[in-house]
Amino acid sequence: xxxxxxxxxxxxxxxxxASSQLLAGNTKNTSMTPSVFDQxxxxxxxxxxxxxxxxxxxxxxxxxEYMPATFSxxxxxxxxxxxxxxxxxxxxxxxxxxxxxxKLKFSKKELIAKGLSEDNDxxxxxxxxxxxxxxxxxxREYLTYKLYNQLSDQSFxxxxxxxxxxxxxxxxxxxxYGILIEDADQMADRLAGKICDECFNYxxxxxxxxxxxxxxxxxxxxxxxxxxxxxxxxxxVLKLKDTGKYIAVPYDFDFSGLVNASYAIPNIDYxxxxxxxxEFLGSDNxxxxxxxxKAVMISKRGQLENTVNxxxxxxxxxRKDILEYLDSFYTALETxxxx
Numbered sequence: 072x073x074x075x076x077x078x079x080x081x082x083x084x085x086x087x088x089a090s091s092q093l094l095a096g097n098t099k100n101t102s103m104t105p106s107v108f109d110q111x112x113x114x115x116x117x118x119x120x121x122x123x124x125x126x127x128x129x130x131x132x133x134x135x136e137y138m139p140a141t142f143s144x145x146x147x148x149x150x151x152x153x154x155x156x157x158x159x160x161x162x163x164x165x166x167x168x169x170x171x172x173x174k175l176k177f178s179k180k181e182l183i184a185k186g187l188s189e190d191n192d193x194x195x196x197x198x199x200x201x202x203x204x205x206x207x208x209x210x211r212e213y214l215t216y217k218l219y220n221q222l223s224d225q226s227f228x229x230x231x232x233x234x235x236x237x238x239x240x241x242x243x244x245x246x247x248y249g250i251l252i253e254d255a256d257q258m259a260d261r262l263a264g265k266i267c268d269e270c271f272n273y274x275x276x277x278x279x280x281x282x283x284x285x286x287x288x289x290x291x292x293x294x295x296x297x298x299x300x301x302x303x304x305x306x307x308v309l310k311l312k313d314t315g316k317y318i319a320v321p322y323d324f325d326f327s328g329l330v331n332a333s334y335a336i337p338n339i340d341y342x343x344x345x346x347x348x349x350e351f352l353g354s355d356n357x358x359x360x361x362x363x364x365k366a367v368m369i370s371k372r373g374q375l376e377n378t379v380n381x382x383x384x385x386x387x388x389x390r391k392d393i394l395e396y397l398d399s400f401y402t403a404l405e406t407x408x409x410x
Contacts, residue, residue: 104188106257107153107177111144112230116384117251118145121195122237123157132159132171142175145235153177160194164325167334168199170236170247190257195234196250199325199334209248210385211330214378214393216250216322219289221374222367225262225282225309225318228253231384248384255307258320264309270317272301275354279311282318284360287353288368290321291410292400294328294349296338329396347396349403351410365404372401 111117123140131138137156144151155178159171177191196212198205216229234249259266283300290298298305298321305323310316326335328347337343341350353361379393403409 103257103260104186106188106190106254107182108190108193108228108230108251108253108257110151110187111251112228116248117230117232118235119143119232119249120145120235120237121157122239124240125236125238126240128157128159128171132165134158135160137176140175142177153181164199168197169201169205170197170199172197175251188257190254190260192254192256194252194322195232196252197234198247198249199332201245201247204333206248207386207389208325208330208332209250210382211332211389211393212324213248213250214382214385215293215324215327215329216252217378217382218293218375219321221378222289222371223282223285225320227255227258227320227322252322258307259309262309262311262318262320263313264311264318267308267310267317268303270308270310271303273308273317275356277317279314279316279318280354280357280360281363284353284357285364285367286319286321287351288361288364288410290327291349291351291353292368292397293324293330294347294396295324295326296341296343296350296352297323297326298352329393331392349400361410365410368404369401372397 120143121140122143124138127138135158137158140155140157142153142155156176157173159165160174161172165171173195175193175195177193179189179191182189182191196209198209200208210231213229213231216227219226220228230251232249232251233246235244235246237244255266278300286306290296300306300308300319306319306321309318309320311318324330325332326338326346328345328349331346335346337346337348338350343350375397376394379390379397382390
């Protein structure tokens with residue numbers, strides 16, 4: 072087991088609960104103005120069309136400069152169209168993928184005019200490969216977010232979308248699955264917290280111990296070591312207004328064993344031989360909180376498995392693989408000295 076605040080500088084990895092005792096105080100803000108995300112958030116797959124200059128996007132994928140686009144909801148039950156700005160984002164995926172992940176920026180003026188909040192900054196997880204293999208990785212990552220939603224409401228909300236990308240110049244289209252991620256500021260408001268982007272190497276006592284151990288155990292469950300609390304990597308650190316404690320809200324799971332993306336590589340810092348190998352990165356000092364996190368995981372096992380089983384958008388083969396991977400996690404929990 073690795074110490075809680077060990078600093079790791081990887082070479083290749085620059086890149087509703089839980090139970091009441093695992094949440095420090097009331098973290099829900101129920102007086103928020105609805106956002107555009109609230110408008111299209113639903114259980115079903117959302118049908119979207121994104122019209123943009125795809126050639127220019129690829130030519131400028133290393134740039135953070137925004138370009139104009141049109142974001143349209145094309146569901147049978149409702150339709151709406153928004154002028155947005157888009158740009159490529161990320162590190163590894165924006166350079167290596169066939170279609171870079173995107174950041175969408177809605178017009179605040181337009182949002183306010185429609186009675187919505189100013190939360191206008193959304194991430195769109197796109198397909199790494201323009202193929203069924205690329206779709207499967209997106210579906211697996213979406214399911215990973217949904218599994219954490221089952222364990223803690225201190226998490227990002229996500230919306231699975233079937234996105235049709237329309238080139239403004241040629242009118243050609245391609246349709247792939249994507250994940251829309253809740254605006255980080257709205258997530259922080261919803262949890263009655265404030266984002267701290269500069270919270271590096273904060274002392275252990277500054278954090279909600281239950282949150283960080285549950286988070287670390289979840290990362291162990293999905294086989295992910297591509298994160299760091301001390302380095303503020305692949306997570307948002309929030310300071311809760313009621314307790315003054317910090318919590319971790321994770322994102323970006325494509326290098327996890329559960330997603331098992333074909334482009335993912337094992338973390339050499341832990342001498343892992345496969346992306347499906349696990350390494351626990353929680354605290355050695357928070358034994359009681361780790362036992363509490365284990366109890367939550369055990370109590371939620373059926374719910375997690377049902378979430379996988381009921382995700383019919385994903386192939387039966389992939390659901391079976393994920394269930395077997397979760398089963399290996401629960402076997403590890405029952406094995407003395409594993410954690």
